[in-house]
Amino acid sequence: MTQTVKPLIAGNWKMNGLSASRAELDALARGVAEATAGRVDMAVCPPATLVATAADALRGSGIATGGQDCHTAASGAHTGDISAEMLADAGANMVIVGHSERRADHGEDDACVRAKAEAAWRAGLVAILCVGETEAERKAGTALEVVGKQLAGSVPDRADAERLIVAYEPVWAIGTGLTPTAEDVAEMHASLRAGLVERFGAAGEGIRLLYGGSVKPGNAEELMSVANVNGALVGGASLKAADFLAIAAATAAVTQKA
Ligand SMILES: O=C[C@H](O)COP(=O)(O)O
Numbered sequence: 001m002t003q004t005v006k007p008l009i010a011g012n013w014k015m016n017g018l019s020a021s022r023a024e025l026d027a028l029a030r031g032v033a034e035a036t037a038g039r040v041d042m043a044v045c046p047p048a049t050l051v052a053t054a055a056d057a058l059r060g061s062g063i064a065t066g067g068q069d070c071h072t073a074a075s076g077a078h079t080g081d082i083s084a085e086m087l088a089d090a091g092a093n094m095v096i097v098g099h100s101e102r103r104a105d106h107g108e109d110d111a112c113v114r115a116k117a118e119a120a121w122r123a124g125l126v127a128i129l130c131v132g133e134t135e136a137e138r139k140a141g142t143a144l145e146v147v148g149k150q151l152a153g154s155v156p157d158r159a160d161a162e163r164l165i166v167a168y169e170p171v172w173a174i175g176t177g178l179t180p181t182a183e184d185v186a187e188m189h190a191s192l193r194a195g196l197v198e199r200f201g202a203a204g205e206g207i208r209l210l211y212g213g214s215v216k217p218g219n220a221e222e223l224m225s226v227a228n229v230n231g232a233l234v235g236g237a238s239l240k241a242a243d244f245l246a247i248a249a250a251t252a253a254v255t256q257k258a
Pocket of ligand 1: 012099169173174175176177212214215234235237
């Protein structure tokens with residue numbers, strides 16, 4: 001883990017959560033101080049219907065609230081869409097853009113993801129921008145090239161640590177229980193770091209690089225110990241406060257050893 005970068009453990013609830021999920025949010029707010037000891041930041045990205053609930057439940061806890069997607073426009077005739085400004089108005093501080101499920105299910109390409117990141121910035125939100133290769137690309141030996149192209153095409157100019165977080169999520173590791181080896185994660189994150197530094201200079205050193213894909217309490221310590229891994233984007237294991245807090249605690253333990 002890059003020692004100067006405070007890790008972030010962010011939860012992506014995807015299309016899960018009803019009003020009863022308030023109990024999990026309240027449990028996170030109660031447990032965050034003990035789990036992180038102030039050494040790790042946390043965020044929860046619930047579905048849009050729960051952003052205001054999450055912002056309310058997490059207020060004062062230090063846990064940030066995020067959306068899972070935003071439209072490129074601030075408002076207008078876009079039925080069913082939600083703008084970054086609306087997320088901010090509901091209490092969000094950040095928004096995920098370019099998740100592989102959006103890229104696959106909604107045909108979002110790098111130019112679209114870049115426009116969404118710019119929309120996030122326009123609304124004052126931090127963009128958590130996702131990149132990652134498919135299983136076929138990994139097997140073909142093109143993972144570094146594919147992800148490097150996604151990074152170059154999706155990240156807007158003038159990125160810095162205040163406004164951008166990059167999440168590396170191998171598509172084949174999402175929700176499967178599979179994870180890359182620590183060596184593969186290290187190789188990819190080193191490549192992402194090099195790409196950011198080449199483009200943004202010293203600012204690229206501070207941009208958080210999250211790993212995502214089947215992060216659980218049992219593998220968090222190993223994954224969070226990898227060089228240039230500055231936290232995690234957690235799907236399934238973020239739905240239960242106890243598991244999510246355990247991942248944060250494992251990350252805090254890594255930072256203490258570093
Ligand atoms: O955004 C989160 C990722 O897609 C990871 O999901 P997962 O932890 O359920 O594998």
